[in-house]
Amino acid sequence: MSQNIKLKKGFDINLAGKAEKKIAELSQPETFAMKPSDFVGMSRAKLLVKEGDTVKAGSPIMIDKQVEDVMYCSPVSGEIAEVVRGAKRKVLEIRILADKEIEFESFEKHSDVSGLSKEAAIDQMKKSGVWTNIIQRPYGVVASPQDTPKAIFISAFDTHPLAPDTNFILEGYAKYYEAGIEVLSKLTEGKVHINVNSDTAEFLKSNKAQINTVSGPHPAGNVGVQIHHIDPINKGEVAWTVAPYGVAQIGKLFLEGKYDASKIIALTGSEVKAPQYYKTYSGACVNKLLDGTTNGGNERFISGNPLTGNQINSTGYLGHYHNQVTVIPEGDYYEFFGWITPTTKKLSMHRAFGLLSFLGGKNKEYVLDTNTRGQHRAFVQTGSFEKVVPMDVLPTHLIKAILAEDYDDMEGLGIYEVIEEDLALCEFIDVSKNDIQSILREGIDLVKNS
Numbered sequence: 001m002s003q004n005i006k007l008k009k010g011f012d013i014n015l016a017g018k019a020e021k022k023i024a025e026l027s028q029p030e031t032f033a034m035k036p037s038d039f040v041g042m043s044r045a046k047l048l049v050k051e052g053d054t055v056k057a058g059s060p061i062m063i064d065k066q067v068e069d070v071m072y073c074s075p076v077s078g079e080i081a082e083v084v085r086g087a088k089r090k091v092l093e094i095r096i097l098a099d100k101e102i103e104f105e106s107f108e109k110h111s112d113v114s115g116l117s118k119e120a121a122i123d124q125m126k127k128s129g130v131w132t133n134i135i136q137r138p139y140g141v142v143a144s145p146q147d148t149p150k151a152i153f154i155s156a157f158d159t160h161p162l163a164p165d166t167n168f169i170l171e172g173y174a175k176y177y178e179a180g181i182e183v184l185s186k187l188t189e190g191k192v193h194i195n196v197n198s199d200t201a202e203f204l205k206s207n208k209a210q211i212n213t214v215s216g217p218h219p220a221g222n223v224g225v226q227i228h229h230i231d232p233i234n235k236g237e238v239a240w241t242v243a244p245y246g247v248a249q250i251g252k253l254f255l256e257g258k259y260d261a262s263k264i265i266a267l268t269g270s271e272v273k274a275p276q277y278y279k280t281y282s283g284a285c286v287n288k289l290l291d292g293t294t295n296g297g298n299e300r301f302i303s304g305n306p307l308t309g310n311q312i313n314s315t316g317y318l319g320h321y322h323n324q325v326t327v328i329p330e331g332d333y334y335e336f337f338g339w340i341t342p343t344t345k346k347l348s349m350h351r352a353f354g355l356l357s358f359l360g361g362k363n364k365e366y367v368l369d370t371n372t373r374g375q376h377r378a379f380v381q382t383g384s385f386e387k388v389v390p391m392d393v394l395p396t397h398l399i400k401a402i403l404a405e406d407y408d409d410m411e412g413l414g415i416y417e418v419i420e421e422d423l424a425l426c427e428f429i430d431v432s433k434n435d436i437q438s439i440l441r442e443g444i445d446l447v448k449n450s
Helices: 118-128 174-184 223-230 244-256 395-403 407-412 420-429 436-449
Strands: 004-006 031-034 045-047 060-064 067-073 078-085 091-098 135-137 152-155 192-196 210-215 239-241 262-268 276-281 299-303 310-312 324-329
Touching: 004 223, 045 091, 060 091, 067 118, 118 244, 152 223, 152 244, 174 192, 174 244, 192 223, 210 223, 223 239, 223 420, 395 407, 395 420, 395 436, 407 436, 420 436
Parallel strands: 004 210, 152 192, 152 239, 192 210, 262 324
Antiparallel strands: 031 091, 045 060, 060 067, 078 091, 135 239, 262 276, 299 310, 299 324
């Protein structure tokens, strides 16, 4: 039965620089890159190509030695230009010099995916590169094809700051999305849940899935929060999640027989002259995207959103799971008496002395930089974490349990239900300036490897 979930806890970060719903022309970059670090949990990447090899879109590039039958495939066709390695020869990037016209590997087409068997669907998804769209909970890693999830969850909306509009970036993909839902329904003995809000377009509400309505401030759009309220994960259970873009990519593989890594991405942020959308491919170099489109000051470039994205430089690469590039002011300056000067320009959840942002109303947009306005200090309990996490996990105590490496408390306090994005707001509001997302990942790795 469909559920209607109304969340009260959370906090919306309303930043300036939302993308206008317009797709601008973009001269495609010369190089693209696959980064093993984009795939959480991949610690032992094994390359299947070497410099000078030619590949097509959908050609296997690397595998994870822990799950060797899942292929990580090239998003474009071209030549392997460079393999960038770090300490102990760890692979950091596989750069591809792209062809002007993209060529695709051919996979089997299915005009009617309803007759497809579970085994055939899994086999084609593993070979073609689309399997990486399936993320396992707990742990937030690429799912194992050997598992059968209790259910599959899709969040059809995104409440992160400056997040692209899911309805807009998937416009025209309805038949692929529907086919993707049909394929995913074969992979679970439970239900496929599509979680929507009041703005979700009708074409994202498949009748082959259970439609749940979720409302409230961020993180209402986080699939982990939705799972917690719809069908919580207990120890020993596995659920899978897929982003709407991944669903459409899976459907397109079976209908057209190709791994299409093209995507519509949003260029957002207060330092962007004209925030709008562009069409490119996964792993694109952002140099041409940022050329002449920003104000040109002291800027921070982020692949993804400002809460959970990764810092890159102006010649960096778009993350595999990202549909957004954000540009905000760098905050590497000292502010004399900044902590006590009254202002309405600093967005804050805390109604502390001087922080008067609540006077601006909910619709006011803020220009925020990366300045944390303080250094790391002792872990202070303020009770504020519990006000922005709409889950029964007691985040303050969970983080302290991780710091103490107390496995029993980590499990008891709900570490199986969360990944970094679910506690990202805690990091934003933390007066102690802790790197909450990194601490949480350390805890997840401890539990996963114990």
